Amino acid sequence: MPPAAAGESWRALYPDVAADQWNDWRWQMRHAVRSLAELERYVPLTEAERLGCRDTAALFRLGISPYYLSLMDRQHPFCPVRMQAIPVHAEARVRPGELEDPLGEDKTRPVSAIVHRYPDRVLLLALDSCSTYCRHCTRRRITKGGETELSRAELEKGIGYIRAHPEVRDVLISGGDPFLLTEARLEELLQPLRAIPHVEMVRIGTRVPVCLPMRVTEALARLLRKYAPLFVVTHFNHPKELTAEARGACELLVDHGVPVENQAVLLRRVNSEARIIKELSHALLRARVRPYYLHQMDVAEGCEHLRTPLATGVQILEALRGHTSGLAVPHLAVDLPGGGGKVTLQPEYVVERRGQETVFRNFRGETYRYPEPEETDTSCPYDEVWRRRNA
Numbered sequence: 095m096p097p098a099a100a101g102e103s104w105r106a107l108y109p110d111v112a113a114d115q116w117n118d119w120r121w122q123m124r125h126a127v128r129s130l131a132e133l134e135r136y137v138p139l140t141e142a143e144r145l146g147c148r149d150t151a152a153l154f155r156l157g158i159s160p161y162y163l164s165l166m167d168r169q170h171p172f173c174p175v176r177m178q179a180i181p182v183h184a185e186a187r188v189r190p191g192e193l194e195d196p197l198g199e200d201k202t203r204p205v206s207a208i209v210h211r212y213p214d215r216v217l218l219l220a221l222d223s224c225s226t227y228c229r230h231c232t233r234r235r236i237t238k239g240g241e242t243e244l245s246r247a248e249l250e251k252g253i254g255y256i257r258a259h260p261e262v263r264d265v266l267i268s269g270g271d272p273f274l275l276t277e278a279r280l281e282e283l284l285q286p287l288r289a290i291p292h293v294e295m296v297r298i299g300t301r302v303p304v305c306l307p308m309r310v311t312e313a314l315a316r317l318l319r320k321y322a323p324l325f326v327v328t329h330f331n332h333p334k335e336l337t338a339e340a341r342g343a344c345e346l347l348v349d350h351g352v353p354v355e356n357q358a359v360l361l362r363r364v365n366s367e368a369r370i371i372k373e374l375s376h377a378l379l380r381a382r383v384r385p386y387y388l389h390q391m392d393v394a395e396g397c398e399h400l401r402t403p404l405a406t407g408v409q410i411l412e413a414l415r416g417h418t419s420g421l422a423v424p425h426l427a428v429d430l431p432g433g434g435g436k437v438t439l440q441p442e443y444v445v446e447r448r449g450q451e452t453v454f455r456n457f458r459g460e461t462y463r464y465p466e467p468e469e470t471d472t473s474c475p476y477d478e479v480w481r482r483r484n485a
Contacts, residue, residue, distance in 0.1 A: 103164060104116060104160070104161070104164040107136055107160070107163065107164055108160060108164075111160075116160070116161075116308075117308045118308065119306055119308045119309035119311075122159045122160055122161055122225070122306055122308065122309075123159070123225065123274070123306075125160050126157050126158060126159050126160065126225070126226075127156070127157070127158045127160070127163055128155075128156055128157050129147075129156065130144065130147035130148060130151075130156075133147065133156070133158070133180065136163060136168070137163075137166060137168050137176070137180070138168060138169070139180070140171045140182075142171075142182040142183045142184070143171065143180050143181070143182055145182075145183035145186075146180065146181035146182040146183045146184070146185055146186065147180070147181055149183060149185075149186035150181045150185050150186050150396070153185075153186065153234075153238065153395075153396065154181075154185075154227065154229075154231070154234045154237075154238045154396070155227045155237065155238055155239060156181065156227065157224065157225075157226060157227045158179045158180075158226050158227075159225045159226050159305050159306050161305065161306060161307070161308065161339070162175065162179060162225075162226045162304075162305040162306070163179070165334065165335065165337065166179070172363060173334075174331065174332040174334055174335075174361075174364045174365065175332070175334060175335065177229070177361070177363070177364050177400075178228055178229055178230065178331065178361070178364065179226055179227070179228070179229065180229070181229055182229075182399070184396075184398075184399035185229060185396040185397070185399070186396065187396065188395045188396060189398040191393055191431070192393050192394065192395045192396070192397065192398060193393055193394070193395065193431060193432070194235050194395055195235060196232055196392040196393045196394045196429075196431055196432075197211075197232065197392060197429050197431075197432075197433060198211075198431075198432045198433020198434075199211065199217070199233075199433070201433060202433065204255055205248065205251045205252055205255050206219070206244065206248045206251070206252075207219045207220075207244055207248045207249050207251065207252030208252045208255050208256070210255075210259075210262075211433060211435065212435065213261060214261055214262060214263045214264060215262065215263070215264040215265070215266065216255075216256060216259075216262050216264075216265055216266070217266050217268055218249075218252050218253075218256070218265055218266065218267045218268070218283070218287075219236065219244055219252075219268060219269050219270070220244065220249065220267050220268065220269045220270060220272040220275065220283060221244050221269045221270040221271070221272065221274065221275065222236050222237055222239055222244055222269060222270045223237065223239070223269070223270050223271070223274060224237055224269075224270055224271045224274070224301065224305075225271060225274060225301065225302060225305045225306035225309070226301065226305040226306070228301070228329075229397070229400070230359055230361060230391055230394070230397050230400050231394065232391075232392040232394045232429075233268075233269075234394060234395070234396075236269070236270070237269070237270055244269070244270075246282075249282075249283065253283070253286050253287060253290075256287065256290060256293065257286075257290050260292045261292075262292060262293065263292055263293060263294040263295070264293075264294065264295050264296075264297070265287055265293055265295075265296050265297070266296075266297045266298075266299060266327075267283060267296065267297070267298045267299070268298070268299035269299075271299075271300050271301055271302055272298050272299070272300060273298070273300045273302040273306075273309050273310070273314070274302070274309075277313055277314060277317050280314075280317065281317060284296065284317070284318075284320075284321040284324075285321070287321075288321045294323070295323045295324070295325065296321060296323070296324045296325075297324070297325045297326075297327050298318075298324065298325070298326050298327065299327045299328075299329075299357075300326060300327070300328055300329075301328060301329045302328075302343070303326075303328045303330075303340050303343040303344050303347075303354070304328060304329060304330050304335050304340060307337075307339040307340045307342065307343035308339065308343075309343075310342075310343035310344075310346055310347060311346075312346070315346050315347050315349070315350035315352060316350060318347065318350065318352045319350045319351045319352055322351060322352070324352060325352070325353050325354075325355060326347055326352055326353070326354045326355070327354075327355050327356075327357055327386070328344070328354060328355070328356055328357075328383070329356065329357055329358070329359070330356050330358060330374060330378060330383075331358050331359055331361060331364060331365050331374070332364060332365050332370065332374060333370070333373045333374045333377045336374075336377045336378070336381060340381075341380075341381040344381045344382065344383050345381060345382060348382045348383075353384070354382070354383045354384070355383065355384045355385075355386040356378050356383050356384065356385050356386055356387075356424075357386055357387040357388075357389060358371070358374065358385070358387070358388050358389065358424065359388075359389045359391050360388055360389060360390055360391060360402050360406065360407050360410075361391065361400050361402070362399070362400050362401060362402045363400075364400070366402050366406055366410075367410070368409070368410045368413035368414060371388065371410050371414065371424075372413075372414055372417075372418055372422065375414075375418070375422035375423070375424065376418070376422060379421060379422060384421065385421070385422060385423070385424040386424055386425065387424055387425050387426075387427045388407060388410070388411075388424040388425065388426050388427070389427050389428075389429065390402070390404060390407055390426070390427065390428040390429075390439075392429055392431070393431050404428070404439070407426045407439060408426065408439055408440065408441055410426075411423065411426050411439075411440055411441055412441040412457075415441065415457050416456065416457025416458070417457065425438050426438060426439045426440060427439075443455055443456070445461055450465060450466045450468075451463050451464060451465050451466060452464045452466065
């Protein structure tokens with residue numbers, strides 16, 4: 095059974111909908127808001143939002159699940175849920191430096207369903223649709239629809255590619271949102287992947303726990319556990335999104351032995367303050383979700399109005415480090431434009447390197463000296479013995 099609804103706030107928007115319908119993820123998908131006319135029935139839009147819906151209609155899909163819509167503050171255009179789901183006029187403008195393919199994925203797509211950018215990992219694109227379309231989407235060229243057909247045949251080619259490349263030990267299934275597949279379709283991917291000897295682990299990237307938590311059912315959780323080690327990587331950006339339903343979805347997965355990690359995106363005026371990221375991390379940990387990455391937003395077309403300066407993320411990490419537990423401090427990552435891969439940033443704590451010691455400052459600004467050892471040989475003599483014995 096899906097987690098119980100937290101309160102009845104959705105009834106103000108959907109007074110004629112029964113609870114069993116509301117908690118049915120297929121009903122949610124059938125009744126997603128997909129047009130300006132539909133959206134105006136539920137939310138009093140600003141002029142910028144109205145123009146955004148109109149001027150981005152040919153550029154990127156509009157789609158909001160009724161559940162995610164019910165989380166919006168209908169009176170405040172700076173509601174973090176609203177800013178992530180409703181386009182504004184600024185999204186129709188492409189700024190210098192923005193890219194259609196900001197991560198350079200297409201040049202490393204040997205087949206339609208595979209991105210092979212890192213030596214031992216591949217991205218398997220399972221579908222091009224989502225339960226709610228994030229206005230900061232980095233893969234909007236695919237999720238806008240029509241870019242490529244990720245059919246069963248294309249997915250089989252993708253699995254065949256993985257099978258033929260023994261260096262691949264880690265497969266991330268993404269899209270679109272793989273949890274919009276039925277259990278049967280999802281198993282068509284997981285079963286052959288798990289049968290490949292060199293695939294050690296599978297990850298699934300999904301925003302379903304955030305935007306469609308009723309999709310996380312006992313049946314789905316049991317299926318995922320069957321193919322362990324399997325990790326779910328989700329995408330909460332603000333503590334407002336961590337409702338009782340969302341927490342229940344995450345905890346159901348964890349209860350079935352499926353670890354859940356979170357990758358947040360730093361969004362200007364949505365979560366671009368240390369207090370918000372700290373509260374988000376604490377809420378995630380209470381739901382047994384690890385705050386994994388805080389991403390500097392990618393340079394996707396039409397998204398500059400949501401991007402922060404690089405210094406903002408570093409300042410947030412500095413405000414967290416030492417003031418909360420290490421588990422609550424995510425890695426600040428920048429995915430280099432054009433396909434350079436991820437690099438991480440952090441505050442600079444080294445004050446000076448001199449002779450046989452390094453001087454550091456701590457989170458209070460106090461200085462401490464770390465003495466370097468006299469011996470500098472860092473080779474591991476037993477390593478070759480271990481490798482021969484385990485060959």
